[in-house]
Amino acid sequence: MIYIINKKFIAFFICLFMIFILLSIFINPLSIATSLNAPVEEDLFFPAFNVSVKDDDKLIALTFDDGPNKEFTTKILDYLESKNIVATFFVLGINLKGNDDILIKMVKTGCEIGNHSYNHKQFIHLKNSEIKKQIDYVDNYVKRVTGFSIRSVRTPYGEVNKKIKETIDRPIVLWSIDSEDWRKKDAKDIADHIISNVDNGSIILLHDIFDFTYEATILVVEELLAQGYKFVTVSQLLGLDDINSNGLVFRSK
Numbered sequence: 621m622i623y624i625i626n627k628k629f630i631a632f633f634i635c636l637f638m639i640f641i642l643l644s645i646f647i648n649p650l651s652i653a654t655s656l657n658a659p660v661e662e663d664l665f666f667p668a669f670n671v672s673v674k675d676d677d678k679l680i681a682l683t684f685d686d687g688p689n690k691e692f693t694t695k696i697l698d699y700l701e702s703k704n705i706v707a708t709f710f711v712l713g714i715n716l717k718g719n720d721d722i723l724i725k726m727v728k729t730g731c732e733i734g735n736h737s738y739n740h741k742q743f744i745h746l747k748n749s750e751i752k753k754q755i756d757y758v759d760n761y762v763k764r765v766t767g768f769s770i771r772s773v774r775t776p777y778g779e780v781n782k783k784i785k786e787t788i789d790r791p792i793v794l795w796s797i798d799s800e801d802w803r804k805k806d807a808k809d810i811a812d813h814i815i816s817n818v819d820n821g822s823i824i825l826l827h828d829i830f831d832f833t834y835e836a837t838i839l840v841v842e843e844l845l846a847q848g849y850k851f852v853t854v855s856q857l858l859g860l861d862d863i864n865s866n867g868l869v870f871r872s873k
């Protein structure tokens with residue numbers, strides 16, 4: 621009798637063990653893969669919209685994320701001003717205090733300020749109310765200091781799903797060329813990558829928090845001006861003010 625019970629117990633534990641192994645194989649890797657693969661587009665592919673670029677235009681939008689940075693954003697802005705060209709700065713709320721002069725200069729020089737959230741948290745993990753707070757903080761700060769009403773939003777890591785899109789209900793502007801400046805760390809590498817991939821209507825992702833990005837910006841601007849490109853803001857490139865762009869996701873071409 622004892623022998624039979626023991627056998628049943630052993631069979632029971634073997635079953636439990638196998639269920640555990642099966643769950644480990646089929647469930648865990650999926651959830652791990654999902655969390656590692658940021659940026660994530662969870663459930664929809666959002667098409668690219670590019671409403672204002674004509675075939676014979678040579679328009680390009682430089683975009684700088686994660687600033688403002690006292691040293692590098694200032695240097696980039698001074699350089700852009702010296703060339704009389706504009707760019708778009710997707711700013712973080714945590715970097716705004718103490719940098720009012722930079723925000724004011726962005727607006728004065730015709731650059732566009734975009735909203736890149738308060739502190740770069742992954743929106744896919746936030747509640748709707750938390751996403752709204754992240755966006756509102758930057759909108760309100762920039763409006764108070766500069767009078768500029770932010771139109772475009774770039775979500776941290778470019779993460780967009782249906783919930784994020786509907787919660788923000790504004791144009792979400794992603795990019796068509798990722799400079800990967802943070803990984804390359806070399807001005808010439810960064811510039812070469814951009815220059816060899818650029819096309820009419822490109823939106824280029826850079827980060828105004830590195831010296832090598834500042835140096836790369838100079839190389840890119842010099843070369844593309846020589847090639848006849850015109851530098852515009854994302855709103856100008858995409859015609860955000862001319863269409864009802866709320867809730868649309870833009871990647872350009």
Ligand SMILES: [Zn+2]
Pocket residue numbers: 685686736740776777
């Ligand atoms: Zn960012």
